[in-house]
Amino acid sequence: MSASSPNQNPNQLEQIVARQRQQQQRFKTGVNISYGVLLLALAFLFSGLEFNIGPIAITTISLDFVFIRERIGFIFGGVGLTIMLAILSISLACVLALLGALGRLSKFPPAYALSTFYISLIRGTPLLLQIIFFFLALPQLGIRLSGLTAGVLALGLNYGAYMTEIMRAGIQSVGIGQREAALAIGMTQSQIMRRIILPQAFRLVVPPIGNEFIAMLKDTSLISVTGFVWEILWRSQRVGRQSFRNLEALLMAALFYWIITIIFSAVQNRIEAYLGKGERNSGGMIH
Amino acid sequence: MTQSLIEIKNLHKHFGAIQAVNGVDLNIAQGEVVVIVGPSGSGKSTVLRCINHLEIPSAGAVYIDGVHLEDRRTDINKVRAEVGMVFQQFNLFAHLTVLDNITIAQRLVRKRSRGEAEEIAMRQLERVGIPEKATMYPRQLSGGQQQRVAIARSLAMNPKIMLFDEPTSALDPEMIKEVLDVMLDLARDGMTMVVVTHEMGFARAAAQRVVFMDNGQIIEVGPPDQIFINPTHERTQLFLSKIIKH
Ligand SMILES: Nc1ncnc2c1ncn2[C@@H]1O[C@H](COP(=O)(O)OP(=O)(O)O)[C@@H](O)[C@H]1O
Ligand SMILES: [Mg+2]
Numbered sequence: 105m106s107a108s109s110p111n112q113n114p115n116q117l118e119q120i121v122a123r124q125r126q127q128q129q130r131f132k133t134g135v136n137i138s139y140g141v142l143l144l145a146l147a148f149l150f151s152g153l154e155f156n157i158g159p160i161a162i163t164t165i166s167l168d169f170v171f172i173r174e175r176i177g178f179i180f181g182g183v184g185l186t187i188m189l190a191i192l193s194i195s196l197a198c199v200l201a202l203l204g205a206l207g208r209l210s211k212f213p214p215a216y217a218l219s220t221f222y223i224s225l226i227r228g229t230p231l232l233l234q235i236i237f238f239f240l241a242l243p244q245l246g247i248r249l250s251g252l253t254a255g256v257l258a259l260g261l262n263y264g265a266y267m268t269e270i271m272r273a274g275i276q277s278v279g280i281g282q283r284e285a286a287l288a289i290g291m292t293q294s295q296i297m298r299r300i301i302l303p304q305a306f307r308l309v310v311p312p313i314g315n316e317f318i319a320m321l322k323d324t325s326l327i328s329v330t331g332f333v334w335e336i337l338w339r340s341q342r343v344g345r346q347s348f349r350n351l352e353a354l355l356m357a358a359l360f361y362w363i364i365t366i367i368f369s370a371v372q373n374r375i376e377a378y379l380g381k382g383e384r385n386s387g388g389m390i391h
Numbered sequence: 392m393t394q395s396l397i398e399i400k401n402l403h404k405h406f407g408a409i410q411a412v413n414g415v416d417l418n419i420a421q422g423e424v425v426v427i428v429g430p431s432g433s434g435k436s437t438v439l440r441c442i443n444h445l446e447i448p449s450a451g452a453v454y455i456d457g458v459h460l461e462d463r464r465t466d467i468n469k470v471r472a473e474v475g476m477v478f479q480q481f482n483l484f485a486h487l488t489v490l491d492n493i494t495i496a497q498r499l500v501r502k503r504s505r506g507e508a509e510e511i512a513m514r515q516l517e518r519v520g521i522p523e524k525a526t527m528y529p530r531q532l533s534g535g536q537q538q539r540v541a542i543a544r545s546l547a548m549n550p551k552i553m554l555f556d557e558p559t560s561a562l563d564p565e566m567i568k569e570v571l572d573v574m575l576d577l578a579r580d581g582m583t584m585v586v587v588t589h590e591m592g593f594a595r596a597a598a599q600r601v602v603f604m605d606n607g608q609i610i611e612v613g614p615p616d617q618i619f620i621n622p623t624h625e626r627t628q629l630f631l632s633k634i635i636k637h
Contacts, residue, residue: 282484286496287445288445288471288474290468290548291468303486304486
């Protein structure tokens with residue numbers, strides 16, 4: 105290294121950073137313009153316009169806006185229930201996933217067996233079948249569940265099995281030294297799990313559980329097969345069939361799911377940023 | 392006959408095919424400071440970890456204050472509350488502040504009130520010289536400070552015995568002294584201590600006996616000066632020549 109390099113390097117570095125930033129800015133602008141074009145194209149596609157370009161007749165999709173205006177409120181009325189179903193199901197799933205993970209990590213054979221059996225059974229069968237099973241098959245055994253209960257139980261059980269892996273990874277991410285220090289100071293296994301391991305695993309499992317919740321928001325639509333659970337899809341199918349306006353009805357439902365997903369994804373990003381920030385703030389080792 | 396505070400009888404421990412400890416007998420009296428030295432892999436940590444039952448012996452027995460650890464009827468958590476342990480990697484609870492690190496076991500195990508636990512915690516923090524760090528998180532502290540918190544965390548339980556497993560090996564050289572000073576202080580106050588360390592200065596200042604281990608066995612036991620200056624065994628001499636060269 106020459107003696108002058110300490111003076112030159114920062115300048116060069118600044119130039120490189122500035123160029124990178126410029127490139128990023130140009131890319132962003134390009135993406136935004138493309139979004140605009142895409143939206144215009146969609147608007148045109150659904151504009152209902154008909155015209156000819158020379159010999160070719162062009163017809164765009166025409167929607168029944170009177171129907172949409174009349175029914176959008178009814179379909180929107182399902183948003184609350186959809187979110188509530190997702191919250192109930194994910195809560196059940198979290199509890200089951202935690203139990204499943206503890207079972208998977210247990211040295212007690214029956215607990216391990218029960219947990220792996222549960223995971224295998226649920227992962228080996230379709231979610232839709234599970235929902236229908238709870239609703240249609242259990243009554244034959246004298247267990248009559250409402251569509252809502254059957255749906256939440258099935259979704260919770262299903263997601264719980266898949267989320268076991270998330271919980272297990274979270275628990276195992278906590279170093280063995282934490283457990284040994286707690287043991288060495290006289291804490292019991294359950295105290296260690298509740299006070300030392302799980303609080304530290306929490307940070308790691310929140311982001312993936314957020315992903316599961318967002319997927320769950322859409323999978324609640326499967327409950328519509330049981331009928332009479334007034335969530336978004338069920339409502340849209342109902343009005344769509346009544347008026348033979350399935351296209352409009354399903355488009356509205358799709359739009360609501362999409363908007364909900366975008367909102368909750370933004371919330372999730374905020375939460376992740378918050379958790380990440382905590383990590384950084386306290387992460388600096390001052391040696 | 393006066394009973395030893397720690398009695399280790401014919402201790403064996405194997406991990407699969409590895410014989411980590413191979414017939415160790417050692418009695419340690421109340422108030423005694425014993426330093427264990429020996430090459431890496433000679434079984435020092437394993438012996439130490441058998442003293443608080445973090446490792447379960449394959450054969451032999453460990454008695455703490457007359458209580459047989461391997462007896463199924465022994466409440467091991469109760470014994471562990473009396474035996475503090477300080478690890479090479481500190482192992483402070485990462486999600487808790489320094490103060491909470493020191494109060495959590497006092498409250499859960501010793502059933503002390505929050506106020507009492509915090510008062511004791513602050514006293515211990517003052518003893519190790521960093522009361523001003525009470526509200527910080529472990530990762531905001533230097534290694535030496537973390538290790539001193541770890542010592543305070545153990546002391547807050549009022550243990551009868553303190554075990555140290557290479558407490559300064561993970562520290563930068565300039566921080567070793569601050570930790571050794573705390574340990575020396577503790578030794579002067581009469582704490583029964585078992586310390587795995589290669590800090591000969593500490594051993595000579597604090598230890599009544601030095602135990603040299605190799606291959607899972609105790610090769611030689613004696614006062615620090617005898618072991619360090621006039622070791623009788625060849626293996627001890629060989630080992631000492633190696634660590635002194637470093
Ligand atoms: N949990 C374990 N599993 C397998 N082998 C182990 C385990 N702990 C220690 N050992 C082995 O036992 C021997 C003694 O280890 P240790 O007591 O840690 O030695 P020291 O502390 O003297 O370096 C080593 O060969 C080590 O690899
Ligand atoms: Mg060791």
